[in-house]
Amino acid sequence: MAAAAALLPWLYARAGDATPGAGAKLAATPPMGWNSWNTFGENVNEAVVKGIADKIVELGLKDLGYQYIVIDDHWEGGRDGMGHIRANPGKFPSGIKALADYVHSKGLKLGIYSCAGDQTCGGEVGSYQHEREDAATFADWSVDYLKYDYCNAPEGFEEAIRRYTTMGNAIEATGRPIVFSICEWGPRSPWLWGRKAGGQLWRISFDVGDMWDSPEDTHSCIGILTAIDASANIGGHAGPGGWNDPDMLVVGLGNKGMVKGGGCTAAEYQTQMSMWSILSAPLMIGCDVRNMGAETCRILTNPEAISVDQDPLGKQGNRVARAASTEVWRKPLANGSMAIALLNRGPQEATITADSKAIGVASNKSLTVRDLWQHKDLGVFKEQITLSVGPHATVLLRATPHE
Numbered sequence: 001m002a003a004a005a006a007l008l009p010w011l012y013a014r015a016g017d018a019t020p021g022a023g024a025k026l027a028a029t030p031p032m033g034w035n036s037w038n039t040f041g042e043n044v045n046e047a048v049v050k051g052i053a054d055k056i057v058e059l060g061l062k063d064l065g066y067q068y069i070v071i072d073d074h075w076e077g078g079r080d081g082m083g084h085i086r087a088n089p090g091k092f093p094s095g096i097k098a099l100a101d102y103v104h105s106k107g108l109k110l111g112i113y114s115c116a117g118d119q120t121c122g123g124e125v126g127s128y129q130h131e132r133e134d135a136a137t138f139a140d141w142s143v144d145y146l147k148y149d150y151c152n153a154p155e156g157f158e159e160a161i162r163r164y165t166t167m168g169n170a171i172e173a174t175g176r177p178i179v180f181s182i183c184e185w186g187p188r189s190p191w192l193w194g195r196k197a198g199g200q201l202w203r204i205s206f207d208v209g210d211m212w213d214s215p216e217d218t219h220s221c222i223g224i225l226t227a228i229d230a231s232a233n234i235g236g237h238a239g240p241g242g243w244n245d246p247d248m249l250v251v252g253l254g255n256k257g258m259v260k261g262g263g264c265t266a267a268e269y270q271t272q273m274s275m276w277s278i279l280s281a282p283l284m285i286g287c288d289v290r291n292m293g294a295e296t297c298r299i300l301t302n303p304e305a306i307s308v309d310q311d312p313l314g315k316q317g318n319r320v321a322r323a324a325s326t327e328v329w330r331k332p333l334a335n336g337s338m339a340i341a342l343l344n345r346g347p348q349e350a351t352i353t354a355d356s357k358a359i360g361v362a363s364n365k366s367l368t369v370r371d372l373w374q375h376k377d378l379g380v381f382k383e384q385i386t387l388s389v390g391p392h393a394t395v396l397l398r399a400t401p402h403e
């Protein structure tokens with residue numbers, strides 16, 4: 001820890017501020033899409049990816065903004081005699097370029113995965129010391145997004161920054177707009193240097209499992225609440241072109257995905273969607289959308305939650321009040337209104353109050369309030385909003401102050 005603290009001034013100097021850079025054009029709002037890992041793990045293949053792309057369009061998810069179809073680990077098939085990375089021909093018989101063409105023909109974009117080590121987290125071939133050629137290969141394949149992991153790589157800050165910057169530069173050198181998703185999980189504070197390394201998003205916590213809570217943020221599956229807590233004090237580093245990423249959505253996994261954890265209730269999944277929206281988090285679906293139930297679909301397709309996430313102001317929400325097991329979060333929105341989340345962490349129904357001071361509204365002002373899950377205007381509130389919130393649930397509101 002002492003070593004990390006000593007490095008902070010240097011990291012800050014490298015990091016710059018949260019003003020939009022070139023990346024803002026690429027990820028002006030948090031990326032949305034689908035990623036193969038949570039459900040398929042090493043069983044990802046061409047047929048799955050095509051089927052998911054078809055369904056994303058058919059169900060209207062594309063029109064809601066879900067556009068990146070990301071193939072996670074285990075697509076790789078080693079390197080050819082020339083050293084070029086190639087896809088596993090058994091899983092991707094037509095190759096990644098043909099798959100990208102298919103995905104593009106649907107009006108979607110294709111993402112792929114690699115690693116800053118010489119092997120990926122799943123033991124496949126990684127991109128270390130092949131950054132230039134792999135970035136060029138991904139660009140040749142018309143890939144639009146690269147998730148770049150950090151297994152089998154040294155612990156230290158400096159080498160991590162160097163490796164991510166090397167790949168960031170390699171991507172830039174291709175001339176193709178490719179979203180660069182940094183995935184070192186948070187131990188080296190990537191919110192401080194992710195933009196400078198060329199990233200548009202960076203993981204800030206370990207993998208979110210299909211579970212509500214976990215005792216600590218360790219290198220195994222963590223709970224939804226644990227990822228929310230990891231996001232709490234770093235909101236100032238997020239903004240257009242550079243987003244804190246508390247990992248993918250576990251909504252709808254139902255403990256049947258590759259990523260387990262016991263499963264969550266609908267209220268807990270809805271909390272993840274609500275809080276990811278308040279946090280301006282990337283919204284990457286992880287369930288099998290080809291076979292999802294009505295409840296999962298309802299949660300993932302709520303246009304009012306999505307519009308909070310995608311608000312063009314691009315401010316990450318902050319926790320503005322907390323009691324034993326209740327919290328109030330606030331996210332300013334572009335039109336002068338705000339999104340408010342009333343989060344009940346506890347197992348009993350709770351009454352939660354967002355008072356005007358906590359949410360930064362002068363006490364002589366009124367608030368017109370809308371419930372974004374009930375899709376209902378709740379009326380005009382003065383001085384405070386007090387509502388009942390179910391166990392592990394989140395009430396997501398839009399509040400507009402006026403005289």
Ligand code: GLA
Pocket residue numbers: 037072073120121122149183185206207
């Ligand atoms: C790491 C990442 C996961 C996933 C796996 C793939 O654990 O954090 O999101 O990409 O590797 O092996």
